[in-house]
Amino acid sequence: MRHVISVSVDNEPGVLSRVTGLFSGRGFNIESLCVAPTIDPDVSHITLVTTGNEMIIEQIIKQLRKLINVIKVVDLTATEHVEREMALVKVKAEDRQRAEVLRIADIFRCRVVDVSPASYTLEITGTTEKLNAVLGLLKTIGIQEVVRSGSLAIQRSRKD
């Protein structure tokens, strides 16, 4: 099963390598990984997507907690959370296709961030499923290049 895990770590050199080394050393899989400093400059935040059965996920979480530089680990999958991913995609757009690309961009609330006579570059934000849907449609027109950020996720606030 797919799990989204949120990890707070010391913002120090080598910490990311401790985290990824834990995965590679134990044969666990990382589907995506997003890292950046938080508002506290001493702390970085990692959003990590991985897959595995219950026992593997339990091991991953415990092993992460065991690292000295890891401050907090939360498995967001078990809680209400918001998840977003971003992609930048360069689509072939000539003649009649130029309008079609813009229509798709409009339907999915993408932004055009770069234009050339033969292509558009779109910025797409949404869930992983939404990104997959848009990329599926654009593929039929012709994708020249695509880069994805990997998932970011945050716990929903309590409503009461």
Place this chain on the structure above:
Amino acid sequence: MKMTGSQIFLKCLEREGVKHIFGFPGGVVLDIYDELTRAPFIKHILVRHEQGAAHAADGYARASGKVGVCLVTSGPGATNTVSGIASAYMDSIPIVVFTGQVPTPLIGNDAFQEVDIVGITRPCTKHNYLVKDVKDLARIIHEAFHIARTGRPGPVLVDLPKDVVQGVTTPKFPEQIRIKSYNPNYHANPKQIKKALELILKAQRPVIYAGGGVILSKASEELTKFAEALQIPVTTTLMGLGGFPAPHSLWLGMLGMHGTYYANMSVHHCDVLIAVGSRFDDRVTGKIEEFAPHAKIIHIDIDPTSISKNVVVDIPIVGDCQDALSQLNALAAEHLPRELSQAHRAWLAQIDQWKKEHPLTYDRNSGDLKPQFVVEKLYELTQGNAIISTEVGQNQMWAAQFYPIRHPNRWLSSGGLGCMGYGFPAALGAQVACPDDIVIDIAGDGSIQMNIQELATAVEYDLPVKVAILNNGYLGMVRQWQQLFYERRYSFTPMVSPDFVKLAEAYGALGLRAEKPSEVEAVIREALNTRKPVLMDFRVAPEECVLPMVPAGAPMHKMLLT
């Protein structure tokens, strides 16, 4: 007051109570070595290879219960310690390894004797540090010792660039330690303890399976008290030997691949298995799906990652073994004295029956010099009072089987990593920690040669370690597998060795040899009466096998007995 990095380094060691360092100098640690000449409170032992330094620090830590320390130079000095660090990591032994590093401006430039030792040892240390600023040095060293000795102990490496060691600052030596993300949980949850005891009191066929955690947490007294109070038989892992006072009526010996018949049968048939400070290693469990198939499992361990890693556990207890066992003892006291159930008595009788049917044994009447006989004689002539270290392979298993260990910290063996070449330098470390004890390395002719150069260290520092080489002319354990599973094709296991007696003499040690059973006692007596290092060359039966044996991947009750 302003101090240099190397002065701060030594001041920190003094504050941590370090009395001995095992090390080997080199270019980037020259300043520290220079400062050592002005540090009378620390005795430095010059090894002959850095792997020896790491193993010696490990043996020192196991025998003394304190943190072992080694100091080496950058590059090859650092990489040579890696096997020793990995071995300490697998066995949760607290050591701190200081490595020199090229000056910070050169890091990453492929400088002379540069290696990314922090990167290399990341997966085999509990934690490691590269010190980039002399201002951080005192704090980092304090943290390194704290991390090494607390929680589930383990090796910590501190990499010291030359310019940091030469740097000058007014140091602040931290009194207290605060690492916000490191707070090991020592206190076991009383609710879980209560649940566990309820299960244990209802058990008809209970067994305790104890590991190295019992030694590390100094819990053997509590363990013995608990086992005796509730009449629960105890087996230990290789790492747990000494955690329960063998021999004892409740003692089952070691379990696992070369465990006793009765230990493995007891674990296979038990209805409640109490795992204490052990980690369900594959050499213990055999075929994991069929391990203790009828048992509810209670698992006490300070490391949450050990729990439910290989085997799903019914009652997990995260905490220090000593804390958990003393809580269990206090709670159990309310139920004492207690009449054993009919089923429980039948269980103890069944185990006695198993002990009678298949005791640990070997052919005593062959007339050949058997390795087991040598180990038994060592036990007899030292009255079981020696500190025993082992190399890895057949010698290690025979030592575990035929030299019952009565007390904790008297058994040193590379359990998890199975690192050949461990035993001799570890024995030197133990001898440094315990100068008045008899320390014996039970070795094979193969593994002793992996760190034989440390004989020079033993002679130089007058460390009277006794090495008993069970010399069968083979890499014996591999040969045994070839005999049993590869139709006796002895691929590169026959091995030519030097004349160990002459070798010992060349180093300035004493060399002795026994080729017949009748010569063994005299050789051991002479070795024990000699106040210097001794190599004993026992020419044992070449094709003797370690038995019983659970073939790899088989369930534990399917043992080869002959």
